[in-house]
Amino acid sequence: MWDYTDKVNDHFKNPRNVGKIENPDGTGEVGSLACGDALKLMFKLDDKGRIKEAKFQTFGCASAIASSSALTEMIIGKTLDEVEKITNKDIAEYLGGLPKQKVHCSVMGREALEAAIYNYRTGKKWDKELEGEVVCHCFGVTDKEIERVTRENNVQTLEALTNACKAGGGCGNCLPDLQKIIDRVHGEMGAAAVPEKKPLTNLQRIHLIEDVIDREIRPALRQDGGDLELIDVDGNTVKVRFRGACSGCVVSAITLKDVVEARLKDNVSEDIRVEEVK
Amino acid sequence: MRTVYLDNNATTKIADEVRDAMMPFLTDLWGNPSSMHTFGGQVKKYIEAAREQVAALIGAADPQEITFTSCGSESNNLAIRGGAEAMDKPPHIITSKVEHAAVSGPCHYLEDRGFRLTKIDVDQLGRLDLDALRREVKTSKTLTSIMWANNETGVIFPVGLIGEMVHEAGGIFHTDAVQAVGKIPMKVSSLPVDMLSLSGHKLHAPKGIGAIYIRRGTKVKPLVLGGHQERGRRAGTENVPYIVGLGVACALAGKHLTEENTRVKAMRDRLEQGILATCPGARVNGDPKHRLPNTTNISFDFIEGEAILLMLDDRGICTSTGSACASGSLEPSHVLRAMNVAGVSVHGSIRFSFSTYNTDEDVDAVLTELPKVVKRLRELSPFVN
Ligand code: FES
Numbered sequence: 001m002w003d004y005t006d007k008v009n010d011h012f013k014n015p016r017n018v019g020k021i022e023n024p025d026g027t028g029e030v031g032s033l034a035c036g037d038a039l040k041l042m043f044k045l046d047d048k049g050r051i052k053e054a055k056f057q058t059f060g061c062a063s064a065i066a067s068s069s070a071l072t073e074m075i076i077g078k079t080l081d082e083v084e085k086i087t088n089k090d091i092a093e094y095l096g097g098l099p100k101q102k103v104h105c106s107v108m109g110r111e112a113l114e115a116a117i118y119n120y121r122t123g124k125k126w127d128k129e130l131e132g133e134v135v136c137h138c139f140g141v142t143d144k145e146i147e148r149v150t151r152e153n154n155v156q157t158l159e160a161l162t163n164a165c166k167a168g169g170g171c172g173n174c175l176p177d178l179q180k181i182i183d184r185v186h187g188e189m190g191a192a193a194v195p196e197k198k199p200l201t202n203l204q205r206i207h208l209i210e211d212v213i214d215r216e217i218r219p220a221l222r223q224d225g226g227d228l229e230l231i232d233v234d235g236n237t238v239k240v241r242f243r244g245a246c247s248g249c250v251v252s253a254i255t256l257k258d259v260v261e262a263r264l265k266d267n268v269s270e271d272i273r274v275e276e277v278k
Numbered sequence: 279m280r281t282v283y284l285d286n287n288a289t290t291k292i293a294d295e296v297r298d299a300m301m302p303f304l305t306d307l308w309g310n311p312s313s314m315h316t317f318g319g320q321v322k323k324y325i326e327a328a329r330e331q332v333a334a335l336i337g338a339a340d341p342q343e344i345t346f347t348s349c350g351s352e353s354n355n356l357a358i359r360g361g362a363e364a365m366d367k368p369p370h371i372i373t374s375k376v377e378h379a380a381v382s383g384p385c386h387y388l389e390d391r392g393f394r395l396t397k398i399d400v401d402q403l404g405r406l407d408l409d410a411l412r413r414e415v416k417t418s419k420t421l422t423s424i425m426w427a428n429n430e431t432g433v434i435f436p437v438g439l440i441g442e443m444v445h446e447a448g449g450i451f452h453t454d455a456v457q458a459v460g461k462i463p464m465k466v467s468s469l470p471v472d473m474l475s476l477s478g479h480k481l482h483a484p485k486g487i488g489a490i491y492i493r494r495g496t497k498v499k500p501l502v503l504g505g506h507q508e509r510g511r512r513a514g515t516e517n518v519p520y521i522v523g524l525g526v527a528c529a530l531a532g533k534h535l536t537e538e539n540t541r542v543k544a545m546r547d548r549l550e551q552g553i554l555a556t557c558p559g560a561r562v563n564g565d566p567k568h569r570l571p572n573t574t575n576i577s578f579d580f581i582e583g584e585a586i587l588l589m590l591d592d593r594g595i596c597t598s599t600g601s602a603c604a605s606g607s608l609e610p611s612h613v614l615r616a617m618n619v620a621g622v623s624v625h626g627s628i629r630f631s632f633s634t635y636n637t638d639e640d641v642d643a644v645l646t647e648l649p650k651v652v653k654r655l656r657e658l659s660p661f662v663n
Binding site: 012013015018029033034036037038039040057058059060061062064065169170253254256257258276 | 368390391392393580581582583584585588589592601602609610621622625657658659660661
């Protein structure tokens with residue numbers, strides 16, 4: 001069960017400003033059926049350039065509906081210059097917060113607003129691919145969008161990024177690219193994002209691997225009459241051969257993962273993969 | 279507000295008879311069945327009686343083929359991990375794309391450790407691709423684990439046929455029957471099934487008790503070591519009250535089997551027909567011909583499942599959804615995706631699952647409230663007007 005705030009529940013059950021506007025000044029449409037949520041936002045300005053009417057239609061879960069409803073309340077009575085400053089965080093705060101897996105609902109609201117303003121100013125339909133290159137194809141998220149979400153929400157991890165804009169939540173193929181963008185943005189922000197260990201040189205790395213095998217792994221295997229030989233280190237792939245009782249043991253595959261790889265991951269690097277050479 | 283509970287594939291109410299039967303073991307009869315003294319030792323016979331009740335419900339030839347576990351997930355882990363490790367050569371693991379996580383989890387665990395894993399597809403109605411299965415089981419010695427009935431759609435797989443294919447090629451066949459036991463009649467002794475998992479809380483026993491059927495002669499390496507209990511298959515002092523509860527629940531389920539396939543099925547069918555008649559853009563997911571009598575999974579075009587579920591919840595109606603948003607993941611249920619359910623409705627599925635404790639009033643309540651909810655959400659949806 002989600003821990004929705006009373007405000008989210010209220011805006012979900014009694015959404016404000018549902019519907020369409022005849023001859024709107026700006027219309028923004030984002031999301032799709034396939035993505036699982038979509039929002040159509042419309043507004044009309046008064047003669048002083050303030051939003052006098054805003055309406056929405058949303059396909060999505062409770063927090064998507066609540067975020068859309070909140071957004072319309074937030075923008076009515078304001079000028080476009082004012083509403084342009086609204087971030088997804090403002091929408092979430094207006095609702096008293098959103099569960100972290102639902103942050104993307106507030107991002108969708110902010111995006112629709114941007115799209116509607118673009119439509120008002122250019123008369124054209126907003127297309128996010130105009131603004132950047134799609135990095136996550138599963139959810140059609142562009143590099144610009146990822147950068148913005150990372151910056152505005154101070155995103156530190158891939159998981160937080162996925163929660164905020166869905167990128168990376170499908171097949172996962174884009175994860176390496178997403179990581180690069182997060183790193184770049186943090187670099188630009190000058191924030192000491194993730195304290196990184198000083199990288200090992202190749203030689204240091206091989207020594208460390210040898211050391212861990214000698215100290216931590218072989219003694220354990222020898223107790224059962226087995227042994228292990230280091231054959232090669234190729235990038236993150238460590239090739240080993242089982243000896244003695246271990247070779248031909250049915251559970252050697254399990255030993256490989258649970259003992260050898262786990263120890264090396266703990267002591268050398270999370271990216272290590274161990275392969276058996278027969 | 280009255281609670282209308284239509285989420286019985288998630289968990290069920292503890293039957294009064296089950297609770298009453300358990301009480302003595304939570305009060306006076308708290309001894310250890312392994313004790314030499316009379317006070318402890320006397321409870322042993324109640325465990326054996328429960329074993330017979332479980333065996334009777336699934337039609338096992340010998341009660342000793344039943345091992346008590348802590349839950350259906352443990353049974354599945356024991357069958358798959360314990361079964362694979364007990365085979366002389368690491369087997370080729372075969373499973374389907376629509377299994378419960380308690381089966382796909384241990385399968386992936388083995389894959390990570392070097393076992394070959396193949397997952398068989400289903401078609402749009404959720405039916406297993408038997409040709410693909412036939413091809414795969416022949417390639418090498420397999421441990422095949424295919425569910426008896428699907429928890430989300432209720433679709434029933436032809437376990438007899440599957441078991442035959444697996445056996446012909448010399449493999450071992452396990453079936454996760456957590457959703458099937460107590461809902462459809464079965465006699466494992468005359469089926470080509472080597473192992474079968476079941477769970478107490480899906481059939482009106484409490485959570486925290488399950489069992490596994492292991493056909494005589496099938497080898498399994500235990501997961502929990504360190505004791506002689508359950509003939510060495512599962513160490514640990516027996517959970518006597520819950521075992522007794524599971525036994526009584528199985529006896530009750532046996533009595534209710536006919537009703538399950540008449541009265542319960544009739545309620546399910548009336549609900550389904552009623553929804554299709556009153557809610558435009560509703561469609562049933564899953565093979566209508568081979569389905570559990572208590573389950574229906576319905577998708578509503580252009581609206582989202584979590585929103586439907588929460589609006590029903592607001593009206594006291596408990597259901598579940600395969601929508602992505604409700605689970606905290608971004609992808610809709612793996613079952614509906616494997617079935618290639620259309621994009622317009624894959625995010626809008628709701629599962630209603632009955633038990634013998636439901637009434638016609640429950641059906642009426644849904645048929646009154648659901649059309650209003652669907653209409654309201656359609657008004658909100660940008661894809662409708
Ligand atoms: S491309 Fe990003 S999750 Fe698939």
